[in-house]
Amino acid sequence: MRKMSRILMFSFLFVFLASAAFAAFPERSVSVVCPWGAGGGTDRLTRFMASQLEKELGKPFPVTNKTGGNGAVGHSAGAFSKPDGYTITMVTLELATMHWMGLTELTYADFDYVIQLNQDPAGVMVKADAPWKNLGELLEAVKATPEKFKFSGTAAGGVWDLARIGMLDKAGIPVNAVSWIPTTGAAPSIIELLGGHVEVITCSLPEAASQIAAGEIRPLAIMADIRDSAFPDVPTLKESGIDWSAGTWRGFAVPKGTPAEVIDVLYNAMKKITDSDEYKEFMGKNGFGVLVRGPKEFAEFARQQDTDLKNVMELGGYLKK
Amino acid sequence: MKKTLRILFGVSLVLVSLWVIRTSSTFPEAVSAGKKIPGPAFFPVLLSVVLIPCGLHQAVSALRSGTEAAGRRWGSGTVNGAIVILSLVVYVQLMQWMGYALSTFLFSMYLLLRLRVGVLKALAVTIITVVFILLVFGRLFQIQLPLGELGIPW
Amino acid sequence: MFEEILAVFRPAILFPWLLSMAFGVLIGGTPGLTATMGVALIIPVTYYMEPLAGMAMILGVSFTSIFTGDIPATLLRIPGTPASGAATLDGYELTKQGRGMEALSLDLLCSAIGGFIGILLLMAVAPPLAKFALKFTNFQYFWLGIFGLSMSAVLSAGRPINGVLSATLGLLVSTVGMDITTGLPRFTGGNMELLEGIGFIPAMVGLFGLSEVLKNVGDAKLLGKSSIPEFGRISLLRTLKIILRNKMTVLKASLLGTCVGALPGAGADIAAWVAYGMEKKTSKNPEEFGKGSIKGVIAPTSANNAALGGTWIPALVFGVPGDSITAIVLGAMLMYGLRPGPLIFQENLELVHGIFAVGLISQILLIPVGLIGIRIFGKILRMPRNIVMVIVLIFSVIGSYAIRNSFFDIYIMAAFGVAGFFFEYLDIPLPPLILAIILGPMIEDNLRVGLIKTHGGFGEFIFDPICLTLIFLILFVFFGGPVMKFFRRNKRK
Incomplete structure (x- = not known):
């Protein structure tokens, strides 16, 4: 058995070395586009991956933050650069939503996909002294007096808003009956919740982890297919009989038409990073959920998200075309 | 005026x-x-x-307010102002083409000489500024300075 | 506390700490590089250090750069960071009178004292202050934004109506881009770069940096000469005496600054204006302000550094950011495996005490570091105008570009530079314009989101103790001068 695995390992190594020798990519530095600002969560992940890639492939991977237009500027800059693999882009869920909002012509189809690195499901949270002990009670109350309820979590039409719309719709509650209080992200929404100015927030659980741990915020549900091992007591929506899961995701993509060998080199290097303990430790510390998908699965997932989210955006009145 | x-x-x-x-x-x-x-x-x-x-x-x-008050004179000063703006536009275009260092060098030299700074002094100021930005922005802060289409690595 | 203070004097902490303060001097003194950006840029470096060393670097950069932002503001009237807007008034006037060094040394010591008071308040009353700050929501933030803006509109040099014009125009500029409440792009002309709005950094660099360049190159006779002929000398002892004479101003401004900083929706930029305005409005000699008043230098600089301590209050007590710097700090804390928020006082009390100690000592270190900064910038900025202006121009261009790697932002900078040049010529004050661009989103979004909450009603914007107080203060800003004069006259009778 041991011999077998050793042979396997050597043959893998051989194939890997051979392919590396064959494909000379990368010959020079590879620029990494991050569509979000320096210091934020996506930026931290991008910079971590860039520093690991530098070790893995031996060439510099300088990160460029090209922010603006709800991610439209950075995604477009990445998608419309030369398809030679020397510009890779950290793509996020907004790729699937912004063109429906009429912000850009860019769609998921303008990219070839390398690897999906992460997925964070949405949560449903209320203040610790709120009267609703579980999701059922909350939704009953919402059904009874929807106009009383204020939900928050991010900007209008942002990922956590879409998660909220989908949940309410699947629970049979008219989505426009409750108010969505737009903010610039999860952190200000948490302030609003703690101050008692909104009733419910729907950001990811790790974003509110310290307030949950301190007993100031009560999580009621998670919009995922299975429970999160970091929050084992929080039930999924499916357990409450609501067939809905939603969340944000991040991954690397290259411009459409990039040679397959180049994508392979990038994917293999990144796969090695995602298999490492360092990666798991980094993701754990930052509260990012780990979910790795290869090029084909990631492309399929992005396509799927595009149609799924279109429906939700239509319900929320965000569809522009 | x-x-x-x-x-x-x-x-x-x-x-x-x-x-x-x-x-x-x-x-x-x-x-x-x-x-x-x-x-x-x-x-x-x-x-x-x-x-x-x-x-x-x-x-x-x-x-x-009645008669035109005697304001600032619009002589050679206006020309200098217009030159600053025009050369700024040219500078940005050049930067996209030949990258940060070369374009900044040309821009700085042109303006300094135009504003009647001695050649040697202008050269010293230009080189120090270009290198300083290269080191502080580029190396220390890891900001990608424009590479330009010519692909000069700095 | 004593052991904790000793514990921070280790090479592993002291070395990066001092280095970060040197960075802070560079960042603050360069128009276009802000304290927030400085912190974001050094964060990746700190990941390989122990948490306290990282926190020391963040504190060092932020306090130093907020101070050094005042150096170009005082010497050239170009604010190095948005929080230095108010320093362009009386500080620059003093420079014109040949007392630049006096203004800067006052600025430095008051920054240190303000920062010290801010940290002391953070240590002493963080929980109750944070609880109070949570009472603020859209209705209150809306009025707070208007309050800060009306201060700057009424108090900038020139006639108040021109200030109101400038502020209104700035607010209009801030509506360009995507509307946060509906996601609708407004006034962008289909340009994607404008979706995020007109960046206030390029706008600020243009309004103050480029317009100053245009003004200077226009005067051919002066080009070969320095723009700061007389500089004065540093005398810390004399400065200290001046501060002692104005100790109530320092104290009031620092308390006010910390409170404003503690509000999660407001930061150092607004704190400086509020402190300047309160000082002028309650002064017995308001006519001195804007003409080189000592109090007009002391108040904003004490307040903006005190506000930095204030921003850590919600960050440590609730784990929610007090401003854009502490937002990055919270992210960094996660990287260290810490859990920011209420539990940090139980789980990492040692680190919290370490942060307090570092914060306090940073203020003392700020004095020598700041003096070096004043020396260096003083030397550079006192070179002949034709050299200084070209250097300012290059830094303006690279600084505007570097914010988000965008050539478009350089053109924004250029456009605002030309506009700023003409506004100056027409006696339209620039500080309200830039503050309006910064505060515009805060004012409009809070108004609109508040209206979503009330389903269109305006009652909640008025019938609330905090709102009423702010409305009263705003009315006082506009009409307070004559009223105060009236009361004083009656008293004398």
Whole structure:
């Protein structure tokens, strides 16, 4: 058995070395586009991956933050650069939503996909002294007096808003009956919740982890297919009989038409990073959920998200075309 | 000169405000819990309504101010100002083409010489500035300075 | 506390700490590089250090750069960071009178004292202050934004009506881009770069940096000469005496600054204006302000550094950011495996005490570091104008570009530079314009989101103790001068 695995390992190594020798990519530095600002969560992940890639492939991977237009500027800059693999882009869920909002012509189809690195499901949270002990009670109350309820979590039409719309719709509650209080992200929404100015927030659980741990915020549900091992007591929506899961995701993509060998080199290097303990430790510390998908699965997932989210955006009145 | 400029400024404020009001009228309305609420047009229109009297005030008070007051002279200084703006535009175009270092060098040398700084002094100032930015922005802060289409690595 | 203070004097902490303060001097003194950006840029470096060393670097950069932002503001009237807007008034006037060094040394010591008071308040009353700050929501933030803006509109040099015009125009500029409540792009003309709005950094660099360049190159006779002929000398003892004479101003401004900083929706930029305005409005000699008043230098600089301590209050007590710097700090804490928020006082009390100690000592270190900064910038900025202006121009261009790697932002900078040049010529004050661009989103979004909450009603914006107080203060800003005069006259009778 041991011999077998050793042979396997050597043959893998051989194939890997051979392919590396064959494909000379990368010959020079590879620029990494991050569509979000320096210091934020996506930026931290991008910079971590860039520093690991530098070790893995031996060439510099300088990160460029090209922010603006709800991610439209950075995604477009990445998608419309030369398809030679020397510009890779950290793509996020907004790729699937912004063109429906009429912000850009860019769609998921303008990219070839390398690897999906992460997925964070949405949560449903209320203040610790709120009267609703579980999701059922909350939704009953919402059904009874929807106009009383204020939900928050991010900007209008942002990922956590879409998660909220989908949940309410699947629970049979008219989505426009409750108010969505737009903010610039999860952190200000948490302030609003703690101050008692909104009733419910729907950001990811790790974003509110310290307030949950301190007993100031009560999580009621998670919009995922299975429970999160970091929050084992929080039930999924499916357990409450609501067939809905939603969340944000991040991954690397290259411009459409990039040679397959180049994508392979990038994917293999990144796969090695995602298999490492360092990666798991980094993701754990930052509260990012780990979910790795290869090029084909990631492309399929992005396509799927595009149609799924279109429906939700239509319900929320965000569809522009 | 100042009088004419002030009148122009006042009138253009009014025109901009009117344009804002017209553009805003095409914005969709906002709804909260079934009720119409002030939407995306509300704030810009409100500001325009404040700006129109401000603009009129500028124009009218300039008209009333009587004779043209002797303001600054518009001689070689204006030419220098125009040159700064024009060379700035050229500089940005050059930077996109030949990258940060070379374009900054040319821009800095041109302006310094134009402003009558000695050649050696200009050269010293230019080199120190270019290298300083390269080191501090590029190396220390890891900001990607423009590479340019020529692909010169700095 | 004593052991904790000793514990921070280890090479592993002291070395990166001092280095970060040197960075802070560079960042603050360069128009276009802000304290927030400085912190974001050094964060990746700190991941390989122990948490306290990282926190020391963040504190060092932020306090130093907020101070050094005042150096170009005082010497050239170009604010190095947005929080230095108010320093362009009386500080620059003093420079014109040949007392630049006096203004800067006052600025430095008051920054240190303000920062010290801010940290002391953070240590002493963080929980109750944070609880109070949570009471603020859209209705209150809306009025707070208007309050800060009206201060700057009324108090900048020139006639108040021109200040109101400038502020209104700035607010209009801030509506360009995507509307946060509906996601609708407004006034962008289909340009994607404008979706995020007109960046206030390029706008600020243009309004103050480029317009100053244009003004200077226009005067051919002066080009070969320095723009700061007389500089004065540093005398810390004399400065200290001046501060002692104005100790109530320092104290009031620092308390006010910390409270404003503690509000999660407001930061150092607004704190400086509020402190300047309160000082002028309650002064017995308001006519001195804007003409080189000592109090007009002391108040804003004490307040903006005190506000930095204030921003850590919600960050440590609730784990929610007090401003854009502490937002990055919270992210960094996660990287260290810490859990920011209420539990940090139980789980990492040692680190919290370490942060307090570092914060306090940073203020003392700020004095020598700041003096070096004043020396260096003083030397550079006193070179002949034709050299200084070209250097300012290059830094303006690179700084505007570097914010988000965008050539478009350089053109924004250029456009605002030309506009700023003409506005100056027409006696339209620039500080309200830039503050309005910064505060515009805060004012409009809070108004609109508040209206979503009330389903269109305006009652909540008025019938609330905090709102009423702010409305009263705003009315006082506009009409307070004559009222105060009236009361004083009656008293004398």
